[in-house]
Amino acid sequence: MTYLLGILQTIGVHTLLGLSAYLLLLTGQLSLAQVGFFAIGAYVSGILTVIFSWNIFAALALGSLMAGFFAFLVGFPALRVKGLMLVVATISFSEIVRLFFFNLSWRVNVNGVEVGPDSTQGFREIRYFAANGWEQIHIVGLIWFVVMVVMLALWWLDQVRAGAVLRAVGTDELAAQSSGINLTMVKVAAMTGGGVIAGIGGGLFAHSTTYVDHHTFVILLATFAVSYPIIGGLRSVIGTLLAVIFIQGFIIEGLRFMGDYRNLIFGLLIILVMNMRPQGLLDGHLVADIRKLLAKLTKGGKADA
Amino acid sequence: MLEVRNLVKHFGGVRAVDGLDFKIQQGEVFGLIGPNGSGKSTTVNLVCGVFAPTDGEILLDGIDLGAIAPHNRVDAGVARTFQNIRLFSELTVWQNLWVAWRDQPGQEQGWVSNWFGRSPARRQEIQKLLEFSGLGDKADHLAGNLAFGEQRRLELARAMASKPKLILLDEPAAGMNSAEIKDLCQRVLAMKEMGMTVLLVEHVMELVMNVTDRITVLNFGKPIAQGTPIEIQNNKLVQEAYFGSAENAHGGVS
Numbered sequence: 038m039t040y041l042l043g044i045l046q047t048i049g050v051h052t053l054l055g056l057s058a059y060l061l062l063l064t065g066q067l068s069l070a071q072v073g074f075f076a077i078g079a080y081v082s083g084i085l086t087v088i089f090s091w092n093i094f095a096a097l098a099l100g101s102l103m104a105g106f107f108a109f110l111v112g113f114p115a116l117r118v119k120g121l122m123l124v125v126a127t128i129s130f131s132e133i134v135r136l137f138f139f140n141l142s143w144r145v146n147v148n149g150v151e152v153g154p155d156s157t158q159g160f161r162e163i164r165y166f167a168a169n170g171w172e173q174i175h176i177v178g179l180i181w182f183v184v185m186v187v188m189l190a191l192w193w194l195d196q197v198r199a200g201a202v203l204r205a206v207g208t209d210e211l212a213a214q215s216s217g218i219n220l221t222m223v224k225v226a227a228m229t230g231g232g233v234i235a236g237i238g239g240g241l242f243a244h245s246t247t248y249v250d251h252h253t254f255v256i257l258l259a260t261f262a263v264s265y266p267i268i269g270g271l272r273s274v275i276g277t278l279l280a281v282i283f284i285q286g287f288i289i290e291g292l293r294f295m296g297d298y299r300n301l302i303f304g305l306l307i308i309l310v311m312n313m314r315p316q317g318l319l320d321g322h323l324v325a326d327i328r329k330l331l332a333k334l335t336k337g338g339k340a341d342a
Numbered sequence: 343m344l345e346v347r348n349l350v351k352h353f354g355g356v357r358a359v360d361g362l363d364f365k366i367q368q369g370e371v372f373g374l375i376g377p378n379g380s381g382k383s384t385t386v387n388l389v390c391g392v393f394a395p396t397d398g399e400i401l402l403d404g405i406d407l408g409a410i411a412p413h414n415r416v417d418a419g420v421a422r423t424f425q426n427i428r429l430f431s432e433l434t435v436w437q438n439l440w441v442a443w444r445d446q447p448g449q450e451q452g453w454v455s456n457w458f459g460r461s462p463a464r465r466q467e468i469q470k471l472l473e474f475s476g477l478g479d480k481a482d483h484l485a486g487n488l489a490f491g492e493q494r495r496l497e498l499a500r501a502m503a504s505k506p507k508l509i510l511l512d513e514p515a516a517g518m519n520s521a522e523i524k525d526l527c528q529r530v531l532a533m534k535e536m537g538m539t540v541l542l543v544e545h546v547m548e549l550v551m552n553v554t555d556r557i558t559v560l561n562f563g564k565p566i567a568q569g570t571p572i573e574i575q576n577n578k579l580v581q582e583a584y585f586g587s588a589e590n591a592h593g594g595v596s
Contacts, residue, residue, distance in 0.1 A: 197458045197460055198440055198456065198457055198458070199457045199458055201430075201433055201437045204432060205433060208430045208431060209430060209431075211392065211424075211428060212424065212430065214412050214413050215412075215421070215422050215424075216416065216421075216442035216500065216503075217413055217415075217417060218441065219413045220413065321484065
């Protein structure tokens with residue numbers, strides 16, 4: 038049970054990372070900065086509950102707002118460049134964040150115990166949940182509640198004009214600009230939203246594992262973050278969730294006996310998807326087919342009744 | 343309403359547009375024609391801000407467009423179509439118009455409802471424009487799945503969705519058959535009747551000669567003639583620019 042909850046916990050946190058990259062990918066931008074935002078959310082909310090004894094919800098909120106704020110700041114210079122240059126710029130950002138926390142030593146005496154980020158030793162005292170009587174099932178519940186809220190928000194975004202504008206920018210920047218869309222504003226907004234989502238994911242991650250250090254926030258995690266929406270497809274947020282379940286649940290957990298060879302399979306999977314289903318596994322046609330099938334089924338159901 | 347003064351655009355050593363002057367009157371359909379590479383599309387790209395001019399001025403109702411960011415030129419009243427169709431192919435037909443949509447002046451929605459609302463009134467307006475464009479029954483189709491002629495019509499509708507004063511049509515008849523060209527003639531004339539001013543860049547003379555009020559002919563980035571369609575057809579310089587000599591002109595221009 039604990040094992041299963043642990044996997045659910047990982048899948049939930051990774052889904053938030055994936056959704057964070059998904060939002061920016063809608064505008065056609067591939068960013069590896071998500072892990073930097075994730076780290077900011079993790080450390081800031083951790084510091085708030087541990088050193089300042091904040092309530093978890095307030096700490097998560099401020100942690101994700103801080104991540105969003107940095108995403109906003111990074112967005113302006115980073116989104117002026119495209120393609121590979123954007124990848125390089127966002128990798129640099131994530132590395133700067135990682136190295137900052139690698140060097141951050143902020144040890145404080147709280148109730149007779151020394152706590153706080155301890156540079157290379159990591160941040161080891163994030164005990165909010167244990168100290169306040171949360172059980173693992175509650176933590177998993179909180180994570181999945183947040184995942185559901187974010188998925189609903191992104192689904193809703195696709196129902197309003199803002200969502201259409203994001204996809205328009207992702208499809209054809211010149212046509213979008215000629216239709217009166219401020220490309221920089223739209224991309225920075227998507228980056229900021231992605232930062233908020235990654236930030237809250239980072240906060241939940243830090244508190245559910247009780248320990249973070251710089252090893253967690255390497256670029257590999259950022260490649261995972263972008264590969265979920267790429268593999269799952271950009272038609273729907275469900276695609277990202279399915280990709281996380283497949284990769285974390287099956288490739289990483291299910292094939293644990295294969296050890297490090299799993300990373301090979303992960304790489305192979307991305308190459309296969311890019312070549313065989315460039316729109317992702319859950320592409321527009323498949324979504325349309327599923328809709329038609331559902332419509333048929335519901336109509337059939339009514340006819341029977 | 344649109345005034346272009348001494349417009350110059352160099353790409354490295356190439357003088358794509360080299361001292362172009364013209365004025366378009368309110369409510370007129372103005373043709374810009376010329377052989378391949380004479381600077382027509384570059385002029386469109388300069389007016390809507392894809393390129394910054396090397397020299398010269400572009401004024402819309404007396405306002406210098408050069409000082410306005412490309413995406414804000416739509417709010418200033420300039421919209422365009424592209425030579426090679428550029429739709430938001432993964433959006434539905436009506437969403438394509440939704441992205442470019444501007445409400446009628448005086449009836450603008452607030453910032454929040456503009457971006458995050460789903461106003462049924464606006465949806466109806468969009469549907470009306472789709473009906474006008476002969477796409478009324480395709481509203482929920484993906485734009486990328488439309489037939490070629492429909493895609494052209496949708497691009498035209500998307501340009502109209504922003505309620506422009508001036509609309510730039512960059513070779514709208516390219517690749518069309520003669521029935522489609524006739525239909526396009528009707529549409530351009532209908533746009534004129536609705537009070538829009540049109541700058542038409544085109545090779546297809548059947549369209550140009552039937553809808554334009556005045557024409558400027560470009561050759562190597564310079565204007566070589568200006569006048570009504572009849573005057574242009576009889577202009578020796580134009581015939582030479584297009585056909586090399588006057589003898590062959592008759593068959594081509596009709």
